[in-house]
Amino acid sequence: MGDFFWIGTAIGAAIGLLNMLFILSSRLGQTGLNQAKTIWQGLWVWALWTVFGAYVLALWLLGVVFLGLSRILRRGSEA
Amino acid sequence: MIVGEVRTAAIIGAGVSGLATAKCLTRVGIQCAVFDRNPYLGGVWADGYHDFGVQVQKDLYEFPDFPLSEEASHFTPGPVFREYLEDYCDHFGIRECLRLGTRVTLIERKGDRWSLEVDGSESSEHIEFDLVVVAAGLYSETPNVPNIPKREDFGGEVLHASEIKDISQLKGRRVAVIGYGKSATDIAGSAVEVADKIHLVFRTAHWPVPRKLLGILPFKWGMLTRLVAAMIPPYVRPSPIVRAIHSIGYPLPWLFWRVVELLLSTQQRLRTQIARGETLMPETPVEFDAFTEVTMVPRPGLIDLIRSGKISAHRTGVNAYSSNGIDLADGDSLEVDCVVFGTGWKIGYPYLPKSILNSLDDGPDGFYLYRHVLHPSVPNLAFVGRASSFMSVTTFALQAKWLAEVVAGRVLLPDAEAMRSEINALKSWKQSWMPEGPARSATLLLHMCHYHDELLLDMSADPLRKRGILAPISELIVPYRAADFRDVV
Numbered sequence: 124m125g126d127f128f129w130i131g132t133a134i135g136a137a138i139g140l141l142n143m144l145f146i147l148s149s150r151l152g153q154t155g156l157n158q159a160k161t162i163w164q165g166l167w168v169w170a171l172w173t174v175f176g177a178y179v180l181a182l183w184l185l186g187v188v189f190l191g192l193s194r195i196l197r198r199g200s201e202a
Numbered sequence: 203m204i205v206g207e208v209r210t211a212a213i214i215g216a217g218v219s220g221l222a223t224a225k226c227l228t229r230v231g232i233q234c235a236v237f238d239r240n241p242y243l244g245g246v247w248a249d250g251y252h253d254f255g256v257q258v259q260k261d262l263y264e265f266p267d268f269p270l271s272e273e274a275s276h277f278t279p280g281p282v283f284r285e286y287l288e289d290y291c292d293h294f295g296i297r298e299c300l301r302l303g304t305r306v307t308l309i310e311r312k313g314d315r316w317s318l319e320v321d322g323s324e325s326s327e328h329i330e331f332d333l334v335v336v337a338a339g340l341y342s343e344t345p346n347v348p349n350i351p352k353r354e355d356f357g358g359e360v361l362h363a364s365e366i367k368d369i370s371q372l373k374g375r376r377v378a379v380i381g382y383g384k385s386a387t388d389i390a391g392s393a394v395e396v397a398d399k400i401h402l403v404f405r406t407a408h409w410p411v412p413r414k415l416l417g418i419l420p421f422k423w424g425m426l427t428r429l430v431a432a433m434i435p436p437y438v439r440p441s442p443i444v445r446a447i448h449s450i451g452y453p454l455p456w457l458f459w460r461v462v463e464l465l466l467s468t469q470q471r472l473r474t475q476i477a478r479g480e481t482l483m484p485e486t487p488v489e490f491d492a493f494t495e496v497t498m499v500p501r502p503g504l505i506d507l508i509r510s511g512k513i514s515a516h517r518t519g520v521n522a523y524s525s526n527g528i529d530l531a532d533g534d535s536l537e538v539d540c541v542v543f544g545t546g547w548k549i550g551y552p553y554l555p556k557s558i559l560n561s562l563d564d565g566p567d568g569f570y571l572y573r574h575v576l577h578p579s580v581p582n583l584a585f586v587g588r589a590s591s592f593m594s595v596t597t598f599a600l601q602a603k604w605l606a607e608v609v610a611g612r613v614l615l616p617d618a619e620a621m622r623s624e625i626n627a628l629k630s631w632k633q634s635w636m637p638e639g640p641a642r643s644a645t646l647l648l649h650m651c652h653y654h655d656e657l658l659l660d661m662s663a664d665p666l667r668k669r670g671i672l673a674p675i676s677e678l679i680v681p682y683r684a685a686d687f688r689d690v691v
């Protein structure tokens with residue numbers, strides 16, 4: 124459980140970092156957009172991905188299982 | 203595209219979009235004339251079917267810079283919204299632009315200008331303008347009444363939902379309401395109180411959205427946030443993170459929507475048995491069904507009326523009329539003396555010559571426009587209101603502002619080739635996944651926030667509208683209200 128939590132958090136932090144970099148690169152320097160707001164938004168996005176990374180991973184795995192099952196069932200009913 | 207100097211503009215339609223356009227264009231010094239074939243303003247809000255009203259909460263459906271009164275109910279009734287539009291007109295001083303009771307019958311290009319043929323109550327005339335803005339709406343051209351065989355055999359009355367101004371028209375009658383959208387279900391629900399028998403006949407079931415999810419949470423929280431917008435089929439130009447969510451991360455949105463379906467079907471008891479053992483369960487996944495033209499927030503109690511048998515629901519088509527009713531495709535016959543079609547409207551622009559429709563590349567989806575407003579092949583012709591959204595007043599107000607900024611030269615358009623390639627990208631994106639329909643080119647619905655983002659960025663305004671220290675969280679999970687756009691429009 125502990126390992127899963129840390130793996131999820133690490134994955135979340137990595138995705139969050141990429142998401143933050145995307146926000147910064149797409150917004151910084153654009154006319155009309157507030158720089159401080161951009162940085163604040165980027166930091167929060169990173170933090171949220173990190174905090175919820177393990178939960179997102181758990182939901183993703185649940186999705187993998189149910190999506191897989193539903194595809195098998197659908198194939199079965201079509202055959 | 204806009205060419206030359208624009209000093210005068212004709213606006214066709216005095217509904218929400220026409221009034222918003224008049225406000226914005228007059229603000230940049232353009233002399234406007236707003237034509238409406240009706241002798242009153244308001245468009246769909248001026249004269250609707252019995253007990254009609256807005257589907258979404260009032261903080262979503264009002265002008266960003268002109269809030270509805272505190273006293274107005276949460277879901278604004280049609281007549282109240284019409285009064286509000288009158289007040290809007292006076293507040294922004296646009297009443298003098300109105301030419302009510304004047305139908306535009308033809309628009310033609312004459313040199314660098316447009317010539318409009320307009321029919322008033324007494325005479326018809328030709329007037330020239332630099333710019334024409336079509337703000338004629340998607341829901342008022344021609345009532346869509348399907349051609350069903352053997353009409354001549356039926357002795358009863360056939361009506362379109364828009365003709366039911368007072369539900370007492372159905373008093374003591376046996377009625378079949380055809381359709382499963384907002385107007386059909388509203389009328390069936392109201393008619394229960396007065397009619398002898400009500401049947402609701404529809405071919406396809408759609409996912410109704412309850413006003414409150416789980417009976418607690420207003421639906422906007424579950425449907426209209428940026429978090430949910432990241433789960434729907436991605437926008438034409440998705441961000442890398444959304445692209446990842448819908449590729450390797452796909453099980454996540456898939457699971458999300460299955461949970462939504464479970465909640466919607468349990469809460470609204472969509473497995474309720476109706477005629478011939480059918481149910482109200484839709485077949486199309488909710489994330490795609492939400493983009494059909496019949497997305498609906500039904501009046502509370504509709505499904506209970508179906509469950510209790512007060513409304514007898516039939517999930518099938520209508521084959522033909524008979525002498526005493528209608529024959530259904532499933533073999534049943536309904537004995538009725540009135541058939542009401544809640545089957546929407548046909549979109550059309552009878553005043554646009556074929557040559558212009560050809561230039562707009564009009565097709566089965568309608569025509570696609572740059573930012574849903576302009577087309578590079580037809581100069582100085584703009585459309586406001588050709589975009590369906592859940593908060594149309596805000597969407598149209600943003601479109602009107604964007605157009606005014608383009609006309610004033612403060613928003614620069616890309617060249618014609620770039621616009622065309624944007625239009626083509628939009629078209630192939632929609633055709634790759636969105637349910638077919640005559641208004642597919644104009645459908646935004648759950649994608650409205652992405653479209654608003656584009657308009658805002660063009661106008662050098664920040665698409666992130668929430669304020670305060672917790673704004674980044676609000677951006678994710680708090681739905682936008684019209685008021686969030688107040689300083690832009």
Ligand SMILES: Cc1cc2nc3c(=O)[nH]c(=O)nc-3n(C[C@H](O)[C@H](O)[C@H](O)COP(=O)(O)OP(=O)(O)OC[C@H]3O[C@@H](n4cnc5c(N)ncnc54)[C@H](O)[C@@H]3O)c2cc1C
Pocket residue numbers: 214215216217218219220237238239240243244245246247250254255256257258263304305306307337338339340341342384553586587591592593594595
């Ligand atoms: C019952 C109902 C509930 C709705 N609920 C919602 C909701 O909750 N949220 C939402 O976002 N949207 C909702 N809508 C959609 C609604 O139609 C739009 O929000 C909006 O009001 C459309 O405004 P419009 O000005 O673009 O078009 P319209 O209101 O249709 O106005 C167009 C005007 O153009 C005029 N016109 C057309 N042709 C001509 C001509 N040749 N010459 C002169 N005048 C012409 C018409 O007479 C009409 O007055 C709802 C619609 C209905 C009917």
